[in-house]
Amino acid sequence: MPGTPKALRPRKTPRQKRSAATRDRILDAAARVFVEHGYAAGTTNRIAEEAGLSIGSLYQYFPNKDAILLQLARRHVDQGRRAVAEALRSGLPGTWDERAALLADTALRIHDGDARLHRVLFEESPRPPALLEEIRRLQDALVEALAELLRADPPVRGAGPDAAGARLTAWFLVAATESLTHRYLADRPTPDVSAFRRELIALLTAYLHRPPHDGADGP
Structure with missing residues (x-):
């Protein structure tokens, strides 16, 4: 992909089922190794x-471990893209409380899996501009979808935001959900995922139902 340094590109793109299976075998093995041993x-x-x-067979596909890590990160982003598309395609629920729950559940589904691998992928491994751009596009698509919905169906009746306000609100919702889910997986303040989910939904719904801003500056 353009923007990916040559040292991080796969050595070949599998075109046959057997080669694709070997590549996936390497990626699955790498995920287990990084979980157990770290970066x-x-x-x-x-x-x-x-x-x-053999190590020679691995090098036929990837030049180094960073190239493998990058492909694992891309696979994670692709899974996220599919999860968002599925949530939008299945139809959004009718209330903003239900939509906040869907946002939280989608984020948790995207990040479902081993927290240790997630840290290796997104805190320890290299992230070239091409991957960062993929992540940004995924977030922007969700922000735009939420902004459009906020304008058409505002959470506070009679206080529909303008285009800029809707996009800012949507950005806050996406950024808060993404950031808090990442921090939860990294810190694990509680092993009870359902407790984290409840708190995240409470935060999102409180933000959505806040009184409309009167336009005055200052606190």
Whole structure:
């Protein structure tokens, strides 16, 4: 992909089922290795051994472990894109309380999986501009969809935001959900995911139902 340094690009794009299966085998093995050993100790030798391949076979697909990590991160972003598309395609619920719950549930589904792998992918591994752009496009698509809905069906009746206000509100909803979900997975202040979900939905709904801003500056 344009914007990805050559050292982080896969060495070949599988065009046959067998090659695609081997690539996926490497990626799945890498995920397990990074979960168990972390970024620094997650070597290509360990990944090849976990995948049941020779190191030479692994290098036919990826030049180094950072290229493997990048593909794992891209796979995560693709899963997120599909989750958002599925949520929008299935039809949005009728109330903003239900929509806040859907936003929280979608974020948790996108980030479902091992928290350790998530930290390796998005806190320890390289993130070239091309990947950051993919993540930004995913977030922007959700912001725009929510902004359009906010203008058509404002949470506070008689106080529909203008285009700029709707986009800002939508951005706050997406950014808060994404950031808090990331921090929850990193810090695990409680092992009870349902408790985190309840608190996140409470925060989002309180924000949505806040009194309309009167336009005055200051606190």
